[in-house]
Amino acid sequence: MLPRPPFPALAALxxxxxxxxxxxxxxxAALKLALDTVWLVTTGALVFFMQAGFALLESGQSRxxxxxxxxxxNYTDCCFGAFAFWALGYGLMxxxxxxxxxxxxxxLLGNAEQLDYSLLFFQTMFAATAATIVSxxxxxxxxxxxxxxxxxxxxxxxxxxxxxxxxxxLYEGTGxxxxxxxxxxxxxxxxxxxxxWCALAGILVxxxxxxxxxxxxxxxxxPGHNLGSVALGGFILWLGxxxxxxxxxxxxxxxxxxxxxxxxxxxxxxxxxxxxxQRLLQAPVLLTATVNGSIAGLVSVTAGCATMxxxxxxxxxxxxxxLMVASERAMLHLRLDDVxxxxxxxxxxxxxxxLAAGLFYAPHLFDPTRVTxxxxxxxxxxxWAFPSAWLMFKAIDLTIGLRARGIAEQRGLDYAEHHExxxxxxxxxxxxxxxx
Amino acid sequence: xxAVHDFQHDPGFAEQQDAxxxxxxxxxxxxxxxxxxxxxxxxxxxRPGALRAYANCLVREFGVPLGLREMxxxxxxxxxxxxxxxxxxxxxxxxxxxxxAVPALTRAFVLLVGALLARCGQQDPKAATALxxxxxxxxxxxxxxxxxxxxxxxxxDGSGPVPARxxxxxxxxxxxxxxxxxxxxxxxxxxxxxxxxxxVHAAEEQCAEVRRLL
Numbered sequence: 244m245l246p247r248p249p250f251p252a253l254a255a256l257x258x259x260x261x262x263x264x265x266x267x268x269x270x271x272a273a274l275k276l277a278l279d280t281v282w283l284v285t286t287g288a289l290v291f292f293m294q295a296g297f298a299l300l301e302s303g304q305s306r307x308x309x310x311x312x313x314x315x316x317n318y319t320d321c322c323f324g325a326f327a328f329w330a331l332g333y334g335l336m337x338x339x340x341x342x343x344x345x346x347x348x349x350x351l352l353g354n355a356e357q358l359d360y361s362l363l364f365f366q367t368m369f370a371a372t373a374a375t376i377v378s379x380x381x382x383x384x385x386x387x388x389x390x391x392x393x394x395x396x397x398x399x400x401x402x403x404x405x406x407x408x409x410x411x412x413l414y415e416g417t418g419x420x421x422x423x424x425x426x427x428x429x430x431x432x433x434x435x436x437x438x439x440w441c442a443l444a445g446i447l448v449x450x451x452x453x454x455x456x457x458x459x460x461x462x463x464x465x466p467g468h469n470l471g472s473v474a475l476g477g478f479i480l481w482l483g484x485x486x487x488x489x490x491x492x493x494x495x496x497x498x499x500x501x502x503x504x505x506x507x508x509x510x511x512x513x514x515x516x517x518x519x520x521q522r523l524l525q526a527p528v529l530l531t532a533t534v535n536g537s538i539a540g541l542v543s544v545t546a547g548c549a550t551m552x553x554x555x556x557x558x559x560x561x562x563x564x565x566l567m568v569a570s571e572r573a574m575l576h577l578r579l580d581d582v583x584x585x586x587x588x589x590x591x592x593x594x595x596x597x598l599a600a601g602l603f604y605a606p607h608l609f610d611p612t613r614v615t616x617x618x619x620x621x622x623x624x625x626x627w628a629f630p631s632a633w634l635m636f637k638a639i640d641l642t643i644g645l646r647a648r649g650i651a652e653q654r655g656l657d658y659a660e661h662h663e664x665x666x667x668x669x670x671x672x673x674x675x676x677x678x679x
Numbered sequence: 680x681x682a683v684h685d686f687q688h689d690p691g692f693a694e695q696q697d698a699x700x701x702x703x704x705x706x707x708x709x710x711x712x713x714x715x716x717x718x719x720x721x722x723x724x725x726r727p728g729a730l731r732a733y734a735n736c737l738v739r740e741f742g743v744p745l746g747l748r749e750m751x752x753x754x755x756x757x758x759x760x761x762x763x764x765x766x767x768x769x770x771x772x773x774x775x776x777x778x779x780a781v782p783a784l785t786r787a788f789v790l791l792v793g794a795l796l797a798r799c800g801q802q803d804p805k806a807a808t809a810l811x812x813x814x815x816x817x818x819x820x821x822x823x824x825x826x827x828x829x830x831x832x833x834x835x836d837g838s839g840p841v842p843a844r845x846x847x848x849x850x851x852x853x854x855x856x857x858x859x860x861x862x863x864x865x866x867x868x869x870x871x872x873x874x875x876x877x878x879v880h881a882a883e884e885q886c887a888e889v890r891r892l893l
Contacts, residue, residue: 306868306869306872308872452868453860453863453864453868454860454862454863454864454865454866454867454868454871455867455868457867458864463866463867463868463869464867464869465867465868465869466869649856649860650852650853650856652868653856653859653860653875653893654893672872672876672879672880674890674893
């Protein structure tokens with residue numbers, strides 16, 4: 244049997260066929276379309292990989308008895324959400340919208356242009372991100388099917404409606420927020436704040452985990468079971484964000500360099516900001532907070548990464564890291580139980596990032612008109628997403644029940660909802676005999 | 680028209696009034712006792728499981744110098760437990776090993792909750808009292824015959840022997856869960872999980888049925 248040629252040799256052979264002559268012979272428009280498609284699909288895949296990051300980050304911050312449930316929610320919300328977005332969300336968000344409010348076509352996209360499929364693929368990944376933000380906030384006490392129902396509504400309606408105002412339309416008409424000059428390049432507000440405000444609504448409806456707060460409101464720490472997984476999740480999200488922001492150009496262009504550099508600076512500065520804030524408050528420098536800080540930085544530069552200079556990206560991330568710590572404390576003070584800090588990271592820092600995109604819009608810094616428009620956009624996102632998500636969660640609570648039963652919290656949602664265990668070899672100290 | 684039960688002429692009612700009067704005399708002035716008894720017979724005596732609400736009324740409206748939990752415990756002791764069993768809480772009663780004649784599941788329950796209460800008491804006696812009160816409250820609202828409830832409440836309260844009755848599995852599981860939830864409220868979920876795990880481990884050495892209650 245002949246030995247198999249090594250993979251690098253095969254790759255080099257393939258590259259030899261792509262000569263300058265071969266490229267020149269190709270239609271430039273077709274080549275550009277091909278390159279744009281490759282860029283969009285590759286970055287879309289990177290955004291999809293962020294689901295893995297969220298799954299690891301959120302499950303690591305939950306107790307071992309709820310790890311499978313958290314991963315299941317992250318794994319399956321993008322399954323159900325994909326079809327909800329295809330059927331309804333994409334059309335509402337990007338369909339023809341002459342009045343700038345809602346899209347009216349491109350539902351159940353089919354028989355379309357090739358680029359449309361690439362765009363749908365990329366935007367489906369974005370929609371999944373908006374929905375999955377909620378899962379971590381409501382972890383450890385939310386009924387699986389209630390969460391999935393919520394994520395379908397978020398992906399199919401709540402997220403696309405605001406998206407239509409800020410980003411619509413791809414085909415005809417312009418969203419009303421976009422018309423007045425609202426800037427949110429890759430979705431600090433459209434994706435992250437909307438997800439964060441939905442999470443806040445869910446937290447209010449579902450209530451805190453049993454015993455999370457003492458009789459006088461003092462918060463009790465409930466440590467996550469795997470901090471290594473939290474860090475790995477953070478790294479994966481960081482990597483995926485290069486696709487999230489870089490891919491938002493929708494075309495392969497030279498500006499991508501600045502975008503991904505700003506993205507990286509935002510994340511790094513976010514982590515540093517969190518560490519600095521913890522030192523200032525004389526609190527221990529925690530890994531979980533530091534990872535959340537880098538994600539807060541990523542969220543915050545998402546809106547302005549294409550329109551701000553690296554120095555400002557760094558500053559935006561730094562403030563986001565600090566703001567994350569402060570808003571996490573405020574949440575605890577208000578007895579709001581957010582397991583992974585989704586509201587501070589995505590809601591609050593998304594709002595800050597959107598404001599920063601207006602403040603640091605290069606080269607016209609601190610333009611009051613632009614900043615005012617940004618504030619209008621931030622407030623609109625809250626006014627739309629929070630009440631609609633609250634109503635949705637309330638309706639779910641009244642019908643199928645949002646909160647898992649108390650006994651499910653005791654046994655862990657892995658057993659109660661899925662009849663599985665994450666770590667059967669060393670788990671089972673206080674479990675029912677069936678699953679032990 | 681459905682017949683209305685004349686509870687005021689029920690011999691149990693007179694006995695309860697006496698017991699309540701004895702308790703209230705140590706806590707209120709004679710006028711206060713009369714008023715509190717009137718409120719009891721008018722608003723609470725005929726309502727099953729109204730002791731907590733009445734305890735709340737006594738603490739808030741009559742200014743009884745006890746906390747709500749302690750008032751409730753005292754009411755349970757005086758109104759629901761047979762006269763022979765009234766008296767100081769016997770902390771050791773909960774930890775005693777149940778007799779082999781006790782039905783298997785009840786035995787598992789007694790061992791598990793007993794271990795939990797004992798561990799809780801070692802850490803903080805006040806917490807153990809609070810946990811007992813939580814369990815008594817949960818048992819009071821359970822659908823049980825009066826005799827079965829009295830036996831269970833007496834044991835949970837620490838003033839009666841192990842109940843030699845076969846209780847419904849779902850009820851016992853609910854009570855174990857109430858104990859876990861009580862521990863969560865007292866010390867938070869990580870401690871509650873640890874305590875329950877340790878109690879299961881200890882109880883399992885004497886009874887194989889323990890995990891049916893989780």
